[in-house]
Amino acid sequence: MSDKKMNLNLKVWRQAGPQAKGHFQEIQATDVSEHMSFLEMLDVVNDNLVRKGEETIEFDHDCREGICGSCAMVINGNPHGPDRATTTCQLHMRRFKDGESITIEPFRAKSFPILKDLVTDRSAFDRIQKAGGYISANTGSAQDANNIPVPKKKADLAFASATCIGCGACVAACKNASAALFVSAKISHLALLPQGEAERSERALGMVAQMDAEGFGACTNTGACSASCPVEISLENIARMNREFMFASLKKK
Amino acid sequence: MADTTPVSLGKLDPKIPTGPIEKRWEKHRFEMKLVNPANKRKHTILIVGTGLAGASAAASLSELGYKVKVFCIQDSPRRAHSIAAQGGINAAKNYANDGDSVYRLFYDTVKGGDFRSRESNVYRLAEISRAIIDHCVALGVPFAREYGGMLDTRSFGGAQVSRTFYARGQTGQQLLLGAYSSMMRQVEKGACEMYPRREMLDLVQVDGMARGITVRNLITGEIESYVGDSVLLCTGGYGNAYYLSTNAMNSNASASWRCHRKGAYFANPCFTQIHPTCIPRSGDYQSKLTLMSESLRNDGRVWVPKSKGDKRPPQQIPESERDYYLERLYPSFGNLVPRDVASRQAKFRVDEGRGVGPSGESVYLDFADSIKRLGKDAISEKYGNLFDMYAKITDENPYEQPMRIYPAVHYTMGGLWVDYNLMSTIPGLHVLGEANFSDHGANRLGASALMQGLADGYFVIPYTLGHYIASTKMEKVDTTHDAFKASREEVSVRLNKLLNIKGKRPVDEIHKELGNIMWDLVGMSRTEAGLKDAIAKIRTLRKEFWSNVHVTGEPNFKNSELEKAGRVADFLELGELMATDALERNESCGGHFREEYQTPDNEARRDDEKYSHVTAWEFTGSNDSAAWKPNKEPLTFEYVKPSQRSYK
Numbered sequence: 001m002s003d004k005k006m007n008l009n010l011k012v013w014r015q016a017g018p019q020a021k022g023h024f025q026e027i028q029a030t031d032v033s034e035h036m037s038f039l040e041m042l043d044v045v046n047d048n049l050v051r052k053g054e055e056t057i058e059f060d061h062d063c064r065e066g067i068c069g070s071c072a073m074v075i076n077g078n079p080h081g082p083d084r085a086t087t088t089c090q091l092h093m094r095r096f097k098d099g100e101s102i103t104i105e106p107f108r109a110k111s112f113p114i115l116k117d118l119v120t121d122r123s124a125f126d127r128i129q130k131a132g133g134y135i136s137a138n139t140g141s142a143q144d145a146n147n148i149p150v151p152k153k154k155a156d157l158a159f160a161s162a163t164c165i166g167c168g169a170c171v172a173a174c175k176n177a178s179a180a181l182f183v184s185a186k187i188s189h190l191a192l193l194p195q196g197e198a199e200r201s202e203r204a205l206g207m208v209a210q211m212d213a214e215g216f217g218a219c220t221n222t223g224a225c226s227a228s229c230p231v232e233i234s235l236e237n238i239a240r241m242n243r244e245f246m247f248a249s250l251k252k253k
Numbered sequence: 254m255a256d257t258t259p260v261s262l263g264k265l266d267p268k269i270p271t272g273p274i275e276k277r278w279e280k281h282r283f284e285m286k287l288v289n290p291a292n293k294r295k296h297t298i299l300i301v302g303t304g305l306a307g308a309s310a311a312a313s314l315s316e317l318g319y320k321v322k323v324f325c326i327q328d329s330p331r332r333a334h335s336i337a338a339q340g341g342i343n344a345a346k347n348y349a350n351d352g353d354s355v356y357r358l359f360y361d362t363v364k365g366g367d368f369r370s371r372e373s374n375v376y377r378l379a380e381i382s383r384a385i386i387d388h389c390v391a392l393g394v395p396f397a398r399e400y401g402g403m404l405d406t407r408s409f410g411g412a413q414v415s416r417t418f419y420a421r422g423q424t425g426q427q428l429l430l431g432a433y434s435s436m437m438r439q440v441e442k443g444a445c446e447m448y449p450r451r452e453m454l455d456l457v458q459v460d461g462m463a464r465g466i467t468v469r470n471l472i473t474g475e476i477e478s479y480v481g482d483s484v485l486l487c488t489g490g491y492g493n494a495y496y497l498s499t500n501a502m503n504s505n506a507s508a509s510w511r512c513h514r515k516g517a518y519f520a521n522p523c524f525t526q527i528h529p530t531c532i533p534r535s536g537d538y539q540s541k542l543t544l545m546s547e548s549l550r551n552d553g554r555v556w557v558p559k560s561k562g563d564k565r566p567p568q569q570i571p572e573s574e575r576d577y578y579l580e581r582l583y584p585s586f587g588n589l590v591p592r593d594v595a596s597r598q599a600k601f602r603v604d605e606g607r608g609v610g611p612s613g614e615s616v617y618l619d620f621a622d623s624i625k626r627l628g629k630d631a632i633s634e635k636y637g638n639l640f641d642m643y644a645k646i647t648d649e650n651p652y653e654q655p656m657r658i659y660p661a662v663h664y665t666m667g668g669l670w671v672d673y674n675l676m677s678t679i680p681g682l683h684v685l686g687e688a689n690f691s692d693h694g695a696n697r698l699g700a701s702a703l704m705q706g707l708a709d710g711y712f713v714i715p716y717t718l719g720h721y722i723a724s725t726k727m728e729k730v731d732t733t734h735d736a737f738k739a740s741r742e743e744v745s746v747r748l749n750k751l752l753n754i755k756g757k758r759p760v761d762e763i764h765k766e767l768g769n770i771m772w773d774l775v776g777m778s779r780t781e782a783g784l785k786d787a788i789a790k791i792r793t794l795r796k797e798f799w800s801n802v803h804v805t806g807e808p809n810f811k812n813s814e815l816e817k818a819g820r821v822a823d824f825l826e827l828g829e830l831m832a833t834d835a836l837e838r839n840e841s842c843g844g845h846f847r848e849e850y851q852t853p854d855n856e857a858r859r860d861d862e863k864y865s866h867v868t869a870w871e872f873t874g875s876n877d878s879a880a881w882k883p884n885k886e887p888l889t890f891e892y893v894k895p896s897q898r899s900y901k
Contacts, residue, residue, distance in 0.1 A: 003536070017810060035535045037646075043540055043761070050759040055806050056814055060328060062501040064541045066642065067426055068332040083645075090645050115472055116811040123449065126329050130441040134434035135393045139313040139711045142384070142391035146348065149402025150395075159395040159420060162427060166331055195393045 004034045006098035010045065012057055013105045015114050022114065024103070027057075034094040038081060039064060039071060041093055059118040064089040066230060069165035072172070073118050074105040079169035079228045087167065087230040107172035111179070111215045122168050124214040125182060132206030133186045135195050154192055161188040163231045170225035170233070176217030181225035183211045184241030185233045191244055201248035208245050264518070265869055265886045268672040269373045274892055275355075278377045281673070282716050286723035293318035296722050299466055299481035301453045301508055303330030305425070305703060306686025307487030308432035309710030315439035317715055322479055323436070324451045324468060326503055326816075331433045334489060334501040335706060338425025339546035339639070341409055341417035342389075342703040344382040349406050349415040355379045360893050361412060362701060365591055366666070366694020367843035367859065368895040369521070369867070371888065373673060374691045381708040386418055388711060392431040396420050410547045410592065410699020417700045422546050422638045428703055432710070451477070452816065453508040454744045456484060456515050456682065459736050462727060463512075463681035467740040469748070471816065474809035476741050478732035482722060483681045485714065486512065487706075490665035490687040492525065494824045494831065495776070496768020498662035499531060499544040505820035506827055509669050509688055517677040518869035518884060520670035520690035522827065523835035526697055526844045527777050528663030529595035532646055532656075533615040537765075542661040543646060545618070545639055547595075547699050550588045552623035552632065553656070555579050555595070557616050561606040567617055567655050578602060586900040593696045593844045593857075594900060596660035600777045601855065603659070610657045619655035660777060664702060666693040666844065667834075670869040670886070674717035675709060678869075681725070683718065685709035690867070695843025748808050751818045756801030760817045763798050767791065767821070767828055775832045778846045784836040788829055795825040795879075826879045830870055837883060840864045852897075861895050 008029040015022030029045050036044070039061050046056040062070040071088040075081035081091045096102065104118065112120040150158075162185070170181035187204055190196030196203070219238055226235045270281040288296070296319050300311050303325040311323045325333060345358040358379035363372060390396065390404070396418050397405040409417035420427040439445035450471040457465035463484040468477050491506035492498035513519045530545045556577045558570055578598060580587045590598075599616045608614050624632050629652060633640065640651045647657070668690040675683045675691075686706040693701060730737075774787035798821065806812040841850040841857035842864070850858045867886040874880040 033536055033538060035648075036538050037540070040538045040540050044538055047759050047761060050803055050805050050814065051757075053803070053805060058811050058813055062327060062332055062503050063334060063337045064502060065337055065543050066645075067337050067423065068327075068334070068501065069329075070327065070332050085641075086645060090642070092645065092648070094648060119811060122328060126331075126437065126440075126447070126449075129331075129434065130437040134438040135391065136438060137388070137391040137435075138316045139309075139388055139435075139715065140384070142387035145346070145387045145390040145396075146403050148390065150398055151402050152398045152400045155395055155398040155402075158393075159397075159427070162395050162420075162430065163423060165426075166329065189395065190393050193393050193395065195391055 006032050006034070006093070006096065008032055008096060009101040011101065011103045014057070014117055016116065018113055018115055032093050034092070036093045037064065037089055038075070038091040038093065039089050057118065058116045061089060066090040067165060069167035072107045072120065072122070072167055072169070074107060074172055076103050079107060079172040080230055085230055085232050107168050109171045109177035111177065112168060112171065124216070125166050125168065127214060128179065128183055128207055128210045129186065131210035132199070132203035133190070135190060136199060148194055150193060158189050158192040161185045161192065161233065161237055164233050165231055167230065169228045169230060171216065173224040173228035174217065175222065175224070176220060178219045178225070179211050179214070179216040180219035180238045180241065181229065181233055183207050184237035187244055188237040188240045191240065200244065201251055204241065204244035204248040205252065208241070264678045265670070265884055266672065267371060267886060268674060269371070270673070274373060274376045277373055278380060285716055285720035288719045288723045290318055294320055296320065297322060297481040298483050298485060298718065299479055300324065300485045300487060301466065302333065302487035302489060303433070303436070304333035304335035304487060304489055304686060305429055305432055305706030306710045307333070307485070308429065308436045309707050310485055310487060310685060310714050311445055312432060312435035312439055313711050313715045314718065315436070315444035318444070321439070321445040322448060322481065323445060324448045324453060326450065326452050326471065328449055330436065330447060330449060331430060333429065334504050335429045335703070336426045337501065338703055339422045339544065340548045341407065341419035341424045341700040342385065342428065343409070343416050343700040344386045344418060344704065345379055345416060346383055346386060348404060351414045353414040353416050357414065358382060358416065362692070362698060363694070363893040364898060365696060365698040367696050367857070367898060368694065368861065368865065368890060369524070369842055369888065370692055370694030372890060372892055377713070378692050378705060378708050381712045382704050384712060385704060385707045389428060389431050392435055394420065394427045394431040407548065407551065410589065412698070419548070422548070422636065425703060428707065432707070454511060454819065455740045456512045456679070457736050457740045458515060458679065459728070459730050459734060461680060462725070463679050464727070464730055465737060467737070467744050469744070472811050474807070474812065476744055478737045478741060480730055480732060482727060483683060483718060485683045485685060486669065486688050487685045487710070488688045490668065491827055492662045492665050494767070494828050495662040495771045496765050497534065497539060497542050497772070499528060499542050502541060505823070507820050507823045510823040510827055512669065512677065512679065512682060514872050516679045516872070517682055518670040518871050519667070519830060520867050520869045521667035521834065522831045522870065523775070523838060523845050524666035524695045524843060525662060525831070526592060526664040526666060527596040527660040529592055529599055529660050530618060530658045531661035532643060533610055533612065533659040543642065544661070544663060545643060545656065545658060547592065549618060549636060549639060552635070553588065553618040553620050554622060555588050555616055555618055557602045557607040557609060567609070567619070576607070583900045590900045591696060591698065596777055597846060599660055615657040615659040617655035618658045620651065621655070624652065664697055666690065666695060666697055670867065674720065675714055676717070676721065681721065683714060685714060695845055748815065748819070751802070751804050751815060751822070752808060754800065754802050754804065756803050758801050758803060760802055760804065760814055760821050763794065763802060764817070764821045764824070766794055767825060770794070771828055771831070775828070775835055778848050779835050780848045781836065784832045787832040788836070791825060791829045791832065798822060798825055829879060830881060833881065834868055834870065837868060838864055859895070865895070
């Protein structure tokens, strides 16, 4: 395994707090190994900042294996960077060239206010989830698991929707800052399963209403969301959400 | 079977019910007191951590009517590290009709834990396992299905029956999102209040009982107090004491450690699990290690070259010059031997000089045979996301060349001591999931962590907590109580102390140094001399930390450096305790391997006469010093007779 080293010119968004005015800071990242992940590169940059007694760049991160959905930054204009189906933590430096400039910004959307540097407040997603993103089954009340057969095809489809990691890249990628992909993935996951049938209408109405209340923009079907989604949630989910919402609205009348 | 004789064990009374093992939990549930439904809302329960244990407890207790407040360090409860569990969850459903039963799952788990767990707890876990699957399916967890619509299962990590339910390689994610959605339903109803981006920094006791917590708001830096009638720690394990592990970057032991310092005994800290199939490290900048689910061992074959220092690419090494060492050493279990055995054997090969890859610190996990037999599509269907993840990290294609894997710290079986009711030695402080010690003994079997986390949260604590609440009198307190004031003061003093050291070394640098000591001397194989050396080195490093660490930033804002510093300070004490426990345990069992205690063919040699007990460490140090006293809870095996584990 070779190990190429590179020097990079970072332009990083720095913002001291929610009300503070932000700016881009230029920082040199030197001796970056091609095998580092993007976040490991930032670790090294932060290590140098500490040694100089300067404040480190704040960014959300946790599992570093692409599943927790914590990491969230816009790299050279792309949420999670240039690679398809890849979270920031799984992006590796071999993707970049020696001498390259890299712009690093937080996810930008009115509904994701910036807290500090690259850290944003994505609690709007939790509030959408609680507006119906569940099946009301109390602990202890379930029948035997195999009493509800679910055809494999349906189960696989539901699973594909359920893999959404809730990172918010779809919102950051959308010119309208729409959360349609996130919301539709959850609505689809539960609408596709027989267990989700009972609350199907209320769920679609509730989650869509909360999405609107949070100030996310409308979906205009550009597909930027799905293209930037690290787990490739399909646009079909949005179509399904629209159907679910329409039927639910009709039924309500 | 004779009743277990109640003996006075002081604080370490496990409160195990008497009677035949299959009736104990049922009998106990009947004997426990109940809280009147109308009274439940008068009781506030504080839950720290929102992984499988925390989220499921929050959902269940809110459903029952308790007032629940739940705290997590992440920006959303859905991000807790249970999310990253890949392989699956065990349940004794016997859907495969292959001879599984509650008793067999119980038996396998006691044996797999190398006879260092409590039989009664394990039996309860096996019993509950079935209801977990039922409940998760009801919540819409999209488990893998067969074409007829029935649930699919697979055999996993050393089990000879097919009892593992799974959702591709993302079982933890799906189970956690299920528990999270249930919890969010309760948030919507107002039964549960959610406090994200809060880190618990102290436990508050009133009259000796756990009555509250002191937390730091990670965005504003504010020190906040919360009052409750019981505190549930669901804060996960302490694998990050090794710096590099498969844990998330923010996984830490501080909540447990703060409670330990306040009187909660820490049990079996040396029982750590090194997972055999992880992606090997690539450089000093490495921040974490990535697990490759051990389900891969169902179809992958582990091998190294027969001769030392063979640097040829794997495809050029002919069959006759490969050593499929697990198949050779363990003909009946082959590549599916338990984790501790697989890890140790990989280490032996690397120590022999037969490791592969640039550093020589890895072994091959080869899918060529399975791809030939089942086709690339079938392999991709089962493991696609894992193969993709491997390719992203290593830039190598595992469909075309074998994966390179090496063991990494993954799970900690030790944790805060709890009785059968999941209560620690501090009244009112309950500990659930990986944070407690009770069910896995010295080695956890694959697909058992998810089972235990959910068992504790969905089906154990709702009963045992009620019993505690119903049988305990406590005065009404609020956050102006002296104990809360003192706790806030103590927390602020410590944070300021960390910020004012202003030395030369970044927190991570010291954490990495601790990690190296732990991995080299308290890792996969341990010796008396090495452990003594580790203790001395950790003490020196702890002094170095408190005099020379540099924490940048302010206390009143988001400050990751300050967060890390507090956690590393605690790991620097916990690391010493892990080494101390390993030194005290003069035997090899499960994940704890002492080189002095092995059989002629390098297997772990237990000493049941002297060490068939839980070592629960009591903190006897002061604010500025660490010291411990060991206490013993004897283990008795009435049903599964201790035997030498053999996977030959």
